[in-house]
Amino acid sequence: MISADSIPLLFIVLILFLIHMTKLMFRSIHKNGRSVPQLPPVPPHGPSPVVSCPVAHRWLCARMLHQRPTFRWIHRLMKEMDTDIARFRLGNVRVIPVTCPEIAREFLKKHGAIFSSRPTSMATRIYSGGFLTTILSPYSDQWKKMRRVIVSEIISPKRHHCLQGRRTEEADNLVKYIYNRSESSSRTVNLRTVARQYPGNVIRKLMFGKRCFGEERADDGTTVAEEEHIEAIFTILNGHERFVEEATRTVNNYHDPIIDSRIGKWRRFGNSNQEFTSDEPHDLLDVLITLIDAEGKPLLTPEEIKAQVTEIMFATIDNPSNAVEWAMAEMINQPKILETAMDELDRVVDKERLVQECDIPHLNYIKACIREAFRLHPIAPFVPPHMAMSDAIVAGNFIPKGSHVLLSRMGLRRNPKVWNKPLEFRPERHLTSDCTEVQLTEPDLRFISLSIGRRGCVAPLLGTTMTVMLLTRMVQGFYWKASLDVKSINLDESLEDMFLADPLVTQAKPRLPLHLYP
Template identity: 75%
Template sequence: MFSTISLALLFIVLIFFLIHMTKFKFSTIHKNGRSVLQLPPGPAPWPIIGCVPEMLSQKPTFRWIHRLMKEMDTDIACIRLGNVHVIPVTCPNIAREFLKKHDATFSSRPTSMATRTCGGGFLTTILSPYGDQWMKMRRVLVSEIISPARHHWLKDKRTEEADNLVKYIYNQSKSSSRIVNVRTATRQYTGNVIRKLMFSKRYFGEERADGGPTIAEEEHIEAIFTILKYVYAFCISDYFPWLARLDLDGHEKLVKEAIRTVNNYHDPIIDARIGKRRRFGNSNEESASDDPHDLLDVLVTLKDSEGKPLLTPEEIKAQVTEIMFATVDNPSNEVEWAMAEMINQPEILKTATEELDRVVGKERLVEECDIPHLNYIKACIREAFRLHPIVPFNPPHMAMSDAIVAGYFIPKGSHVLLSRLGLGRNPKVWNKPLEFRPERHFTSGFTEVHLTEPDLRFISFSTGRRGCVAPKLGTTMTVMLLARMVQGFDWKAPPNVTSIILDESPENVSLAHPLVAYAELRLPLHLYP
């Protein structure tokens, strides 16, 4: 009965919405009868529910928001959803104000059904609100997981997966069609890397002779991308928590199923490792002195000041999952888009290939030590980050107190959304922003191209307290993925296809259809693993 009444109320709201003409206005905060400060411009909200009817009727929500901002000709807006002020931003100067000048104020995250589920009840770093737990887990990541020494320690595992990538594409290219599903190759490479770093294994079960994924690995990666899709997806219960039980969007069911799938693969490995490591750690057996073999060993063997385990099993499991989905997304998405753009512009692909031949040659495979010298390859990746981000918005920053940014009043509790789309495609910042032009990232007097973008003209690893803590790992994985693919193979559109269709998915900003391309060997046979 509760469900029926709620649905009826929502239906009535939608009927009213159909006769409501959206009007844009500047909201003004009043104090003692006098105008004090203005909110950023935005659509006139309905009483109590705000602009939720518009959000529900104009899917996907991110396109509606960007359309509003374009119609209003503004780089910052305020859209009230329930009692929450949602503040999208498309200007680098304003973005820097939020994440640099006011970083401390906007260093928290809003809570939601999806973040609570994915973060094990807010036990992790990326998804957790500001507080002691977030600071504890961030210290663990920075000092123990992604330190320079740890990065160097894991180099051989990353190289194994770069070799396996070449092996897999080589075997695909030997088929009669020579057609390679690039999305499968890129996503499985990133999944393989983080599984190897975390668990010292590529496969959950029997491995395939051709280096490709089994059903288990495909299911694992699919579940991770489902989590990424819904973790900040404008779910109605995020703005009206009392509706959470109804799951009106259907998000809760999908998120919980995806987390269950991931946990079914992770938990047996983690439980066994905790049992083994902590049992040996409390005994005098020889294995007690064994060094960690992977990142899971590191998390399990961490001790507090009293010599007790620093992390609970629940913290370890939640953080492992978060590391997984924070690692696989950007490298696979950016390289798939970059390859699609480069195949459509053979002169760009030729320039990238010539750089690899000049820097590395054709008598060995590209290695991580070559990355500083692969400036054109990195420029192609930067351009993919700019033009084709993995998601429309960065994870939201929540205001922990009232603030004034860009001359506007930002109330406590506001959700600030830096638009990856709006920043990277802002015509006030970028000349011909919808064209893929890697050369735009070369500046006079440059010595080396980096994937980081501290000025927030686009977002790769963000910045501030909530910026990505592992830009070195992200850079290494992304550059090695693209460099190995370009060095090892000549790529073309499939036969009878004039060019790759570069449409975005109707639901998100990924390539609408997985990239498939024709691959031919271009190196001596003995170099292919």
Template identity: 50%
Template sequence: MLDFTAVLAFIICSLLLALTTKRKKSKKTVSVTSYTRKLPLPPGPKSWPLIGNLPEILGRNKPVFRWIHSLMKELNTDIACIRLANTHVIPVTSPRLAREILKKQDSVFATRPLTMGTEYCSRGYLTVAVEPLGEQWKKMRRVVASHVTSKKSLMSTLQKITEEADDLVRYINNRGNGNGFGVIDLRLAVRQYSGNVARKMMFGVRHFGKGSEDGSGPGFEEIEHVESLFTVLTHLYAFALSDYVPWLRFLDLEGHEKVVSGAMRNVSKYNDPFVDERLMQWRNGKLKEPQDFLDMFIMAKDADGRPTLSEEEIKAQVTELMLATVDNPSNAAEWAMAEMINEPRIMQKAVEEIDMVVGKDRLVLESDLPNLNYVKACVKEAFRLHPVAPFNLPHMSTADAVVDGYFIPKGSHMLISRMGIGRNPSVWDKPLKFDPERYLGNNIGVELDETELNIISFSTGRRGCMGANIGWPMTCVLLARLIQGFTWSPVAGESKIDMSESNNDLFMAKPLHAVAKPRLAPHVYPT
């Protein structure tokens, strides 16, 4: 049975939609051929009049993404249609259909839907990733492409990645408590590595406060900052009722808005003072040369020599880039380490490759990655089997379209399933098995090639992630350092790592804790 909140939402939704039905029916569909009108919608569950499948997502089918994938498996389809009020939600679990949407018809599906979560994280749609198609998106895309993804910026970022990888190794080594063995909270360690890289890229600092008491790890401020970023990420597209029935938003029936707004306040209380102070330093002539992405955003000029970005746009874009930095590398590294600890044969192969390519007298650098194909294959396999989110950021159709012989109405939300494609048995042999060797065997080095979209981590097309050339080496260096620096084993009393997936998302159900023993000479470790 539905709970009281769901029943209330159901009743209010029915009344409000009934009042607006006549007006919506009076609007005519444009640019639709008679042939297209006759095509069926993709298969999906039976829906209620007016409200569609809202009762299903308000009831016991939580989390919604698991219900959607279960439904598609039951229907034996790679494309489905779930109607939520007046919105057609179209999930896709096939690389062939993903290529149709993200490549062949990219121009039709290049915009984003408006949601409560994305409004908060972008300060009212001021950024590049979640901004709907338009002049604001074009402007922010130009700025990010010029100042974040340029070759010069990439070299500076790789240096920061190396610095934070050094700090990560030092942090783990210091947890040995004098006996060489330390139980490491790897989720905390890898998420703070990602958070440190993000803060270094944006602000040139590792910590907002003093760090931990011994100075070797994160303090309360850094932990709260990263946890708040992850809270925002998990609620960006959470199938909130108000995203499909905007009139109900003021009620916040599911509490999503309260959670997102609170998390964004936490992020802003750390980020905004840095932006305010830096703006003042530039205005007072105290700074001359840009040192990080924040400086680059402040100094960006338009054709007339005026600042390109407003203060609000700078703050919004800084936050969005942090959101884009912290999740994928840390999640992939945590899952990969868990899989490899449980499969010593895989771990040993990675160790042997690093020892052969790099040796034991220095730590892995980004420049070693071209020769570390087995390690990169482990990262790629983690991206495939354990994506950080079930779906890519949604695309929305700007016109009526046809995909795989089905009618896709204008305004449909297209959900490309990372989870569905990466675990699709028609694409992958033994899809639930962690097997990095599936990418080896040819004479071509292992790279994050998503051209065929058999794996979707950073996506493609005009709305693909602009930071793939940062995220890929950031993840590979992270995993390589963990493997090279330490011998890993389950904590005392456990023979295997629990590989259970969280009920509510795709993270590990329990944060990964493991015992780390240094495997290199003491002088190799940063001090």
């Protein structure tokens, strides 16, 4: 006999039971009655919320708080789960990390339209100028507009060819700077500084027509301004929200006066401005300023120009610098690899001239070294997140609308199902009999270099050119070895990111006829 006092309690139990059954049915039954796939798997104790931690999940929250950065415990848990796709809840966000090439291709190729948006955050809002740019802005008409500008006007083959002379100037300046350091009393070269400043010098020359914000140094080394500029860009790339605003302000303090002055000149005088010797834009900033719409009005606002200039800067600096620093560290530790690379350059280019961009198609071993650096030592653990604009079924998994999909550079590069001895630096693995020319892109996503799909890298040619020229000029021009009293380079990763734990400091010795050094 059920007492009247127990009826409310039974009613509550019944409601809870019905809610539980409804959740189970939702996971297994579609609205039209057909069965649908499950959500991706979660860790044994749930999807691990970070902000609100129920008692059942406190153990995992404690692990997460003491195992930063986040990407390391995500990959550790996925390895423990033995899964290539998983589901975590970070705060109120559902995060789907992926470490399998086949699943990654399905996200970016088969379902590319659904996953072509980006999530928003305070940090991305700041350094995209309020989502005015291409890389980190959500899918929108603004994104499509800016992407058209970049593809058709900034990185077109014609524009790339026209600016070749400026890139060559910076390649010559690179050799000059290293030569001057090699002739100093210590003969030491900080390759992290060199590897970061070279692409910075190149993109400043392409964007502003000059490599320095002030007076150039006689040895073509960096000034305090350029060092501060690059440091701020890498702070932005690290994405720490409390530092992003200040770093973005630092970058803008260097960019904005140049941009405002140039906009003023073009708006007042146009092509009649005596400072311009032809009707053609002189650099990429001129291109952005002089674009017009169907009514003959400026296509881009000053705010759009400033935001896109900043984004182009940090999009072109990170990958080349990180890949080449790691490649040089690995090659110095394995002298046979370094010797093979030098032999290829001597054979293809010889020692009577400096390597040029026209040589790049023929330098397959050098490019294999760079591919291996991209594979084994990516710039970041994940690509920028893709956000689902609608529900989707990917590789048999139900991906709800709003999920943040993280394609893992770490997981793809070290996947033992894909790579033999994945932790070893072996450039030869990229030299296959059916490959006539080695490319730095990887369309099959066995690792991620320049990404693919609608939100992939739009400038693979520029990225390839800058990376290969940086490494080839170093390898061709100099003999390299570890600093004195150092038997081999420490190849440990930084605990907080994917960079080499310690900046690569080496010794350099010229190996070409002296007249080739600028």
